[in-house]
Amino acid sequence: MRQGVPIALAWAALLFSLSLPALAAPTWYGVFKGGWTDFDYPDLPSGIDTTDSTFSLLAGMQFDFNPSSFSAGLEAGPVWLGRYGPDDNLSVGGLEAAVVGVARVATGTDLFVRTGVLGWDAKVRGARDEDGLDPHYGLGFRYGLDNLRFRGSVDWYELDDVEVEAYTLGFDYWFQR
Template sequence: MKKPWFAGVAFCALTLSSAVFASHNVYGTFKGGWSDLDARDIPSGVDTTDASFSLLVGVSFPLDRHDTFSLGVEGGGVWLGSFGNDSELELSGIEAAVMGKAHVANGTDVFLRVGALRWDADLDHGSDDDGTDGFWGIGFTYGLDKLKFRGSVDRYSLDEVDVETYTLGLEYPFN
């Protein structure tokens, strides 16, 4: 039986090999902002907003020789926030996404992400929950040098709740 981690190790080794690494953009992203919980059956007066942050690593592959369009994958850790009047619900997880980028102006790209989040919900009442659900997001990157600014809106659709994050961050290419 093949192990799922083997595919990840093989992907990383292939990505970081010198020939492949030279033709692709490998980057890291740290982004932070706020999240908004949209849950069914929440009484009024319950705090449904909190801070959110993510640490992601990705690789993008140019689809044309002018780097006008690119396709890539990214993944990493996501903390969606603590919700409720006494932080009764804490959401976090690991995400993997496919991302398409379009170069629209000098130093500016727009992107669309679609992926899955392996999430964990910690409840103060002692009953925890977890699962894997989809998400999508849109955003932009801007920068004329190596360091780029990144803004995005992501919508995570979990079992009984939807969470939207509004984030700004920094993207740094490793090559």
């Protein structure tokens, strides 16, 4: 896999966002989320376990264009999408970078949508590994009044002809609120 591509995209987005201080000052945050995944591959034989755990550790920045209603930002970091197949012989993980749009619906409550790219690597025991750079998208919510906020989301990852759905819960820690 061209590991440099997702890293370069994340750095390009970061540098671009740093060039926009006239629009809004960014707020930095970290995300830890975990949950379960569902692996959807049409040619997989029946009886194969297609669910596993997932976790992500992301860094984010958010621009509050209108602090009472709308903001946008970026998130990037490693994601683990699980082990699948007989004897867990397939493992999937990678680096993701996403653009995030946030709508404030009440005090301390945000809804968000995300879209971006995942540079993924699938390791298959006893066979050739595969990798790629494919889109992902998701939606979720955040709730909290202080620097530590609760988060829930659903993300869909497209890995060539395979789809992975991730259902996660986690926490955001806001460094400058």
